[in-house]
Amino acid sequence: MLGNLIDWFRRQTQIGLEGLPDNEVSGRYAYNVTCLLGAVFTVPFVIGYALAGAPLLAVTVSPLMLNFLLPRLIPLVGQSLALLIGGSVLISVFVVATFLTGASSGLYLFMFNGIVAVALLQSVTRPKESAVLVLVVIVAMAASRLLFPEPSGLLDVGEGFNRTVYVVTLIVLTSQIAAILFSLTAQVAQAEAALAAEHARSEALLQNLLPDEIATRLKDRPGEVIADGLPAVTLLFAHIVDFTPRSARMSPETLVGWLNRIFSAFDVLTAERGLEKIKTIGDAYMVAAGLPVARKDHAEIIADMALAMQAEVKRLSQELGEPIDLRIGIHSGPAIAGVIGTSKVFYDVWGDTVNTASRMESHGEPGRIQVTAATRALLADRYEFAPRGPVEIKGIGRIETFWLTGKR
Template sequence: MVEPPVSLPMPTSEHRVLLIDDQRMIGEAVRRMLASQPDMVFEFCREANVAFDVAIAFRPTVILQDLVMPGISGLDMVRRFRGVPATANVPIIVLSAMEEAVVKAQLFESGASDYLVKLPDQIELIARIRVHSDGFHRLLERNAAFAALEQSLVDLKHEQEKSERLLLNILPEKIAERLKNGQSTIAESFPCATVMFVDLCGFTEFSQRVDAEHLVSMLDEIFSTFDQLARIHGVEKIKTIGDAYMAVAGIPVARHDHAEAVAAMALGMLKSFRGVMQSRDLSLEVRIGIHSGPVVAGVIGRHKFTYDLWGDTVNLASRMESHGEPSRIHISQATRDLLKDTFQFADRGEITVKGKGTMHTWFLLGKT
């Protein structure tokens, strides 16, 4: 069970004195002793059974407590005050008609701060009240400073976590970690990775017929579905450009099955894309192209970071997409060789690829 927050006195120069004594004459005598002190606020309570509620409401900086009260011992009262969060640290000066060493020792063990034989000398009483009250004020100030520091640390941690989440939304986890560790330049060559491009067929014409809200909503649903597939298959999303989606496997952490991961994701993308189109009663199609080979990867930008890929492999993967067919996965011979017999293919034969000449390509059909 969570306890309600405790209301403690705020740091102030005011000395708030609560006297608990069943004798009215003692209360009046102490009131007169403190009357000349403009920075002291006095409260008197004669009944032990309401003293704790009075203390919580009055918020004293010093408690003067009689050792002998009807129905409760002074020791028990001290223990109860120390057990209540609102008065746990408030100085308690016990007043008694006699000075008994054993009783004083027991009181100090129970949490009493001081002991005076009543009625004490006025000068001594005021001095002791000031010493204990000032000490309590310093404790409150220290606690307030610690609380502010702790809150600042919590806020800082939240901001750091927020920044890290934002960074992970735009960069691979390994790359984000390296940036956090102070690495300013990140550029790497990978001997073999598998790059995929995805494009929505007829999107430009379609975008002219629908309003912005529906267009963005559809793209968000499609790309969010693709992102989920990327997480499932361990594929790294690189970016979206308009209605195009780019992803890669095998970087920034090398893996031997990068081609299989991208192929499995591509098959899932075809299926999930059809589901989105059916749910929205649309007839758009998607075209996917995949190629495997060496790539260069790195982070560019000073204020807005981008993790990107470069090289002939990227260009060829883009060509596989643009030379492909709607609702089909077009792959190069290099990717076909890596996939071996784990998937089913349709031989497309040789095609002419812009800037590359004649290439033998395939359509990925599914898993074996």
């Protein structure tokens, strides 16, 4: 029984919320709560005046019915008109009630709920209309208090009854306002929690798209052009050999899952070494060291990455039941890095170093790591190499290259 009653109350507070703009939901919710509590708290007054034998029953029933109907009236006639109709009736009711009972009953104080309701519902969307309605309510309250200090004589319930009504009125109003504030605070807390969760998802997505330092710069200085000249970086390109014929015999789901498994393993290796994954291009994987923050061991850490990638694809070949070979190319030198685009922003690297590293991969051999003399010089005697000799690279010319075979 209690559960059904709570569910009914909850449904009443949700009236008219569906389809509302986000900035109006909290106000409408709190307004629904205000009207619902106004209807509920009117019941004791209806009972009290009925037991006292007063012919004020019709006057007290009116706020009960109107508070119950107002949330349903808004979708039919519009928010402003519903408030105008409801406000006019409620003001009239409480002015008449004060006229009959005198100001000592405190019934005019219930018009304060009109201020609360208007402030909650319209203060954001219609501030001027809200100010006018609030002013009308204040004037009506002041007029009721000043014009009808004594009962009219048409209703005789006694001063003792009036004092009881006044005390109950204060208790009811305080309880109602507390309940409204509590419900509104809970609604705001839910909205803030949802906003915080959305912000966290956005932050996580931004961190996945961009290096941490670049993401921070974009947030701190959103209008700044992100472009950095980098004197010393090392770039690695890795390409899955025979990917095209393999893709022709795999279903789309199988192919994407297979490729995702490989690149996800590379992502783990990248994260473990603090490297920066630049992008994947089809079946190619590009990773860099020395950007956006410079590091002295950029060549060495990329060499470790290349060797780890070779070991990883051997393991994955057994796990996936498919032989996997990589061509890997590495080159070191200066480059330019920055962010391009306004939607789907992208952190990229440009320059001859990028082109040369890419050619090291495309002119390499399956299962081998080809590096330039520049990278070989940075690695000194810490790694083992096999000379390949001069290689003719289109657009670059003949350059001396080496096969990286292991670490000493």
